[in-house]
Amino acid sequence: MTPDPVTGETTPRASDVVTLAEIEAAADRLSDVVHRTPLDSSTTIARRSGAARVDLKLENMQRTGSFKIRGAYNAMAQLPSTVKDRGVVASSAGNHAQGVALAGKLLDIDTKIVVPEITPAAKIEATRGYGADVVVEGEIYEDSYEYALDVADDEGREFVHPFDDENVIAGQGTVGLEIIEDTPDVDTVVVSIGGGGLISGIATAVKAFDADVRVVGVQPEGAAHAKPSLEADEIRMLSDIDTVAEGIADARLLEQTFAVVRERVDDVVSVSDTDLAVATTLLAERAKTVVETAGAAPVAALLSGAIDVDGERVAAVVSGGNVNLTDHGELTRLGLQHLGRYVDARLELDGWPTALGAVTETVEEHGAELDGVERVGRSAEGRPNRVPVEVGLEGSGPDHLGTVLDALDDVDGVSVVAHTLGDE
Template sequence: MLELADVREAVAPVSEVARHTPLERSYTFSSMTDADVHLKLENAQRTGSFKVRGAANRVRRLTETEREAGVVTASAGNHAQGVALAATRAGVDAAVVMPETAPISKVKATRSYGAEVVLHGIDYDEAQARAHEIETDEGRTYVHAFDDETVMAGQGTIGVEIMEDLPAVDTVVVPVGGGGLISGIATAVKGIAPDVRVVGVQAEGASSVADSLRKGRVTEVEQVDTIADGIAVRGVGERTFPVIRERVDEVVTVSDAEIANALVLVLERGKTLVEGAGAVPLAALLTGSFVYEDGETIVPVLSGGNVDLNLLTTVIMRGLVDQGRYVKIRTVLKDRPGALDTLLNVLTDERANIYAIRHDRTNRDVALNAAEVELDLETRGEEHVEGLLERLREEGYDVDVLV
């Protein structure tokens, strides 16, 4: 099993490619949670994710024959970029298979770091199958995204940095997909300070670990469905699972709505951009998914910041809806002069800011002398939304909330 010595041995090769990332106390999230919250900002890492650490450690340990043949891997995006950069730095040819659904920003970034990108399959597992075919056909060395002890050791250097920078830490909160990150961090943290708690967090739509822990063996979910694409894998690794079972204190799950809310909060209040997987630990902390004491020193590992801009737009809007700061409504007006103006006066009185209006007389679901109106509104919270809807209904409007 992976040990602290393996992680310490990885520090030097990892430092040749990756940087020691900041660990910053967050006054905002400390106040919101009554804990002492310090954010480990792996979104500030080269390639925008922790994945470059494990890739650097693995590529550094290739034999000369393996270096000449090149490497291949499969990834939804972050591991792809890490392998591409680490291989390019080492002068090693890299081929990367990414799912056809991978964010275009991550595909472009992987190519920019020097790798050949092959798009194949609907998810990580199908991309991985194609990568293994290339491994066999071309004699390349496969660099696993998580189920490799050398990769796990590289990711564990995050734990070494946390313990160096904040020896008084009580709890480290880590996102979990295949388990490489949390296996490495837990090995480092528990090896240095056995009493420090390590909590893993999965997205509800990709939560294989909890079931695996219950059954005592690795199990897979039939499909994954989450905005946290960086941890959207069907099952935990065969090598990572024993480490999780032995060294991780607890594994919890969070919903996509909770992830979106955390992403919006860390962007707006923390001025920090993270992807869905990077927001997962903070989502667990904010929702009380695990128990902690007031004043407890907690380090959420914000594992990456490579969020696709299209997805970011969706996530931000989802977060604003959940916070009651954006609402879309529909109502029907009499098709006569002044009807729309009367409605707008009500919205003005209630201090709702209008993003957009759609006015449709042609909808067959309304009377010939009526018009359907949809409005996108900026609001100031759930109470504001409830008050606005109550006022509209008091004024005689039949209102449907669309979003």
């Protein structure tokens, strides 16, 4: 039998899920456990978004590299001793896994974590490093979630939900308390949405301080379930997930987060994976901070114009920084390409390898950087007496790189046959 849909009429009131008092109690519980992360101003993001000021709440600098330790510890610290003795199990795309694992280590609770196949290896190894037993099961998070529930039944462990738990939500809400304490004149707070636990807690804390502060959620286009759910006033579940932001690659809200989000979140917007790559790039370059794509989503929304923040003071929650360095490097290169500051070019050289020296000299003379050279196979369209190579060029902008490409095409023995500048 298909279960009845969860609607606005059947969900609890937000006040029955989480209150300011519960978030304040969580803050006391966490005071000696978590870092109070910085709120760092970014003039670059403010200028590009039109905001008067943008402050980045750097939860990527939190213990375990994300905000998740807040909710996990707050929930696990309140478990009865008999439940703690049985151990816990959790499902996660990576960050909740590390939060539960560290909380288990601090509270002396045995932990087992189920992660989907998309979870970066760095997150899996970090979770094991905290002493947890990690099981890789399922293509997407929903598969891991169902498997973890089976483990809970079979082994008698307590399931620690990554977001649909009032104590987890209260712990995440401590991020909102810190934002309000550090910037009481904030106009808009922007937060990523996966399952909705973080934004539920933050919105509760912020709105208790000032109901007029706008709270906006951000999701990747390939996992944008919250907006349709809010518009229908009914939880909608996605059948397919397709996004680079595995940390917020959830398929739906659940009852408690839906209840809070529908009452306390003002709007939800979506961003493309390209927007996420650009935001990740600018955060690394200008804010000097390594951020995973899920954590970069609020900045992506500001940079892409998905949210109108003209003249406002904005706080953007950078929720995590647990990255696979290879993926991060590829993403930042893609981001530079879409900013017009990186180009892949295919050249044909007459007189290999002598002509390669001329390529290097020309690039250096024009103030650009040569990012790798690779000799590639000849194509049917190419000239058999010339050697094809692919190069990456980094410059200050599309005009600069266009000048470099033109200069290369003028070098004797060098032809530029294809490039990505201006391509989408």
